[in-house]
Amino acid sequence: MSDDKQNPLPPVPMPTQVSQPMWDAANQNKLFLQFDPETNKPQFWPRPVNLQTGKADYEWREVSGKGTIYAWTKVHVPAFGFADRVPYILGSIDLKEGGRVVAQLVNVDEEALKPGMAVRVCWERRSDEINVYQFEPDV
């Protein structure tokens, strides 16, 4: 017997005019961040201003997608759309070029998880228009 009742799917991010370049890059499996050209400090999530100056003088740069784990939490009560994935692990990732991104950690052996562990970005096709970033061990 098949069960017709399906859990809702995870939400699809809705780009704004500010964030569109990041999502366009994501569709080519590339991770783009805004940077302050002076200090080379990145910022995530995309803002309408450069946080270092308060002006719109940021620039988009591609980053390697490599980083290390700053912290993680194993989620037992799922977010909307994540019931089929529970329990899942959310990782707070310090990117190699600076900046911090929180995303699902996948393909990971839970026992091997360590703070500072090397990870790299990978992509989940969430819809026809959107790739969502995830991270996996960089082995």
Next chain:
Amino acid sequence: MVDNFLSDKPVAIIAYGEVQNQRRSGKRPYEFAADVMGQLLERTGLKNSDIDGMATHMPTAEAGNTFYTNTMADNLGLQPRWTQLTDIGGCSPMGNIARAAAAIITEQCEVAICLASDSTGTTGVGHRRLGGYRQEFMEPMGFQGPPVAFGLLSHAYDQKYGLDLNALGQLAVTQRNGALVNENAIEQFRKPITVQDYLDSRVIAEPIRLLDCVMRCDGGSGLLITSTKRAKSMGFKNLVYPVAYSEITNFEPSDPNPDITETGFATVGPDVFGKAGMGPDDIDMFHPYDDFLIAVMLQMEQIGFCNRGEGGDFILSTDMSPNGKFPVNTGGGQISAGQPGLGGGGVNLTEAIRQLMGEANGRQVEKAQNALVTGIGVIPYFRNWGSSNCMILEGS
């Protein structure tokens, strides 16, 4: 000496009101505000027409009402000459005292009502639109809610200092004991718990357990504030004075890789002490905003009651009951009395005022002359919380 517009006690709280927190009342914030105002008028003998200032906060239940101030005034029959709508989460109720004080001192109004009421237990949070980063960069990645943010924060703290779950459990028990004698605590929480109950409670986002978290509910609180001169001329004797205040919003926006165990309390804690000319040892009671137990511990460390990383030891070695050396959230805090939505900051605040007026039946802190009260607002993008505020209150 730090400039402090409250140092000469120019304003005084003359009355407080609070309704019992309820799980799902079916009521709206206006009904709770009406109940609270009724208590304030009853206590003071004033009429609603004597109130010429009104401060509110944006309640979750009315998210989307872009005329909340007008709607509230019309529900209550008020005709204020000064209004204020504050939306910095759990910092709002106390932030409104500082804002009302400034309005009274600058003669924009004489008697202000500060209201905190919400019915998030009834409406839930699904209808609100937070915009920006939450819906684009958090929820689609699996952000389930505040327990996830506090799970990451707890993990970061554990790596840096070591997290003692027994200490958090001890804090849970101490606060629950307060709720047992607080008739405004939510009914479901008026039964004792043990440290083992805390440790055994369901894990939401590791290491955050169910008994680490507040439960959203319905309820409300409020107060009347006026100039000290006017309060005395009207014959009010049981006064509570705000004597120092400090607030910060959007802590550390430009650091791309912040230490998320650090909070705005590292700024506003020392600042409020400087303004009051006091130190941690001078504080008789601590009423910290408690959305999660670890938030209480972090505040103890960063405001300066103990050193960073020593919060667990401090909790385990200190009697934090009303009879103890360092009473904390004597009415149960929000974790054991309930969080009436974005009016939740009023729970800790009202308890402090009640104590300083000597009316905390069954849990009165003897000889308490002052209290430090705090607020916390907003989960930003996986940094620490966004807003922090501290106020020192003194009794008369």
